[in-house]
Amino acid sequence: MTNNGRAASKTSAVSNNGASANGARKSAARAAANDRPRPHYARFAHIVGWGMAVPERVLSNHEIARLVDTNDEWIVARTGIKERRIAEGKETTTTLSIESAQNALEMADISPEEVDLIIVATATPEYSFPSTASLVQDAIGAERAAAFDLSAACTGFIAALGTAAESVRCGSANIALVIGAETLTKVTDWEDRGTCILFGDGAGAVVVQGSDVPGGIMSYLLRSDGSGGNLLTLPSVGATRPGGVAGLLDHTIDMNGREVFRFATRAMASITREAVAMAGLSMENIDLIIPHQANRRIIEAAARGLEMPDEKFYMNVDRYGNTSAASIPIALCEAVEEGRVRPNDRLVFVGFGGGLTWGAIAVHWDVTPPEVSRWHRLGRQVRYGLSRARSVGRRVLRRVEGAVFGMQAPEVEPPHRGKK
Template identity: 55%
Template structure:
C-alpha cells in the first residue's frame, strides 16, 4: 500500500473515485396513518408540511451496525472488491451502537476487513459528506488506496414518539460507498465543510456524560431523545444549501450549468424547493426520495445516491453535488465527477471469497466468545483468583464509603 512518505516527488496524483455503492433499510414500514394511531397527527398534515408519506423502522433485531453491514456488503459487491482490500472504514452516525467501541469497528470485524482502520464520525445529517471528504483526502495523499464510508442510523431509537413535530420526520436505514485511488482525473473534486456551534441548542440529543452547559434540560428536552427547533432549522437549511453548493462548485472549477444532479440530505420537501428557488434551478435537478424513507440523517444522501444510480440518473463523466446539513450546526457540500460504470462485471472467485470472509468473521467472533467463557469458567475454579476477586470487591466497597 502506498503511503505519503514513500511516494516519489512528481508522481502522478491520486484521485478518489466512487467505485461501489449499496443501501439497506428495515423491512418494517410505518405509514402516516400508522403514526396517527398513537400521535395527534394525520396523513394530510404530515404530507403538506414535509412531503413524507412513510418511513422504515428497525426491528428489535436490527441496529445501526446490522443495517450498516448490509449496506457495506452491497457496496463491496457492487465494486467487486474484497474486505481485505479495505484500508479504512468510516461510519457517519448519530445513533451509534455504543460510545465505544465504534460502530465502524463492529462492521469492520463482521466484514473481515482485517487490514482496515475504523472510526465513527459525528456530524449529524452532514456526516456522510464529511466522511467521504475524510476518506478522499486520505486517498489523495497516498496514505490509503481503498475506503468504505457508511452513513447508518436508527433514528427511531432516539425519538420522542409523543412529539408530533419530530417523530413524523425520521426513519431508519443505511447507505455506503467504496472509494478507490485512481490516476484518471475525476471522482471527488471539491468539498466545503462548515460548522456553527452557536446553533447547538437548536437540534440535538442530550446523552450520557453530558454536562448541561446549554441548558437543554431546562428547556424541557429529555435525555437520550432528539429535540429540534423546526422553524430555526428550516431557516438555517434554506440559507446554507445554496451557499455551500455555490462554494463547492467554485472550488471544483466548474459552473452551475455543468451540474447534472444534486443529491441533498432528505430532510423536508419544502427545504429542497426553497433551495432550488435560491439557486434559480429546476427542482427536478434534486434527487428526492424522502416520501418513502423520511429523514434518515447521515444515511439519507447515500440512500438517495444508490437509487439515483439504479434508475439511471447518474451517468459517466457527469458532475453531481452532495449537500448535507444538520445538528451542530453543521453543513457540507461536495462536487463529484462520476467515473464509475453503472455495473461492474462480477468475478465468481471474488464473490466466493467475499462470502468466505463474512463466514470466517462470524466464526472468529463465535470462537472469541467461547474462548472468553472457557477462561471465565476455569478462572472461577482457581481459589487464588476467587480470593483476589473477593479482596477487590472489599476494596471497592471501602472506596465507596
C-alpha cells in the same frame, strides 16, 4: 596570544568542527531518507461501490395519526414524507451498517481484507465505545482496516466521505469504506407531533478507492456554527445529564423546526455554490444534486435559491423520511438504480444538520459497475467467508489466552461518591 585568546580559538575550532560534523550527519540522514522507498500518493479518490440497507418494517402516516393529533394530508403537505422505515427486533445501527457495507463491497468487487479504512457517520450508535465502525470491521472481516465513528449529525456522511477522500489522496489509505447509518426512531419522542413524523432508519455505504486517473471527488467543504447548537439537539447521559432511567427518558430529539428550516435553505444553497466553484465548475455543469433528505419543502427552497429546477434535485424523502447521516448514500443508491446518475455526470452531495453543520462535495461520476460472472461471485463469497472466519478465530484465541494465562483485570473497588 593570551591564554584566554588560545582558549577562545580552541573553543571556536571545536564548535566549527562540531557544526561540520552535525551538518555531515544531517546530509547523510537526508540522503538515506531520499533512498528509502516512498509510499504511492494517489491524486484522486473515486467512488467505486455503493450499497444500502433499510429495515423491513414500514410505518405510514396513517399509523402515526393513531399516535398523535395529525393526519396524512398534513404530514405530506408540511414535509413531503408518506412513510418511513423502523428498525425492530435485532435490527440496529450496526446490523444495518454491516449489510450496507457488504452490498457496497460486492458492487465494487472488493474483498474486506483489501479495505484500509472504515468510517461510520452516526448519531445513534449502540455504544459510546466500541465504535460502530469497529463492530463493522470485525463483522465483515476487514482485519487490516483502521476504524472509527464520526459525529456530525445529518452532515455526517459528507464529513466522513470528505475525510476518507483526503486519506486516500495523501496515501494513508488506498481503499476506504464510508457508511452513514441511523436508527433515529429509537430516540424519537412519539408524543411530539413536530418530530415523530420526520425520522426513519437505514444505512448507506460507499467504497472510495485511490487512482491516478483524474476525476472522482473534486471538492469537499464543511462548515460549522456552534452558536446554533441548541436548535437541534439529542441529549445524552454524561457530565451534564443524570445517569440511570432519568437520563434515558430524556434521550430524545429536540428541534426548533422554524429556525432549522431558515438556516437549512440558506446554508444548502451557499455551500453548493462554493463546492461547485472549488471544483472549477459552474452550476450549469451540474447534472444532479443529491441533498440530505430532511424535508421536501427545504429541498424545494434550496432549488429556488440556486435558481435550478426541482428535477435537478433527487428526492426520496417520501419513502424513507429523514434518516440523518444515512439519507445521502441511500438516495445515491436509488438514484443510480433508477438511472438518474449516469457515467460522466457531475454531481453534488449537500447536507446540513445539528451543530450546526453543513457541507457539500462535488463528484465526477466516472464509474460503471463491473460485470461479475457467477463463478467470480462465488469466489468472492468464499473470500468473505474466510475473512469472517479469521475474525472469529482471533476472538476465540483471545478467550483461550485469557483462560490459559489468567489475563483478567484485577478487581477494583468503585469510588465512593461524596467521600474523600
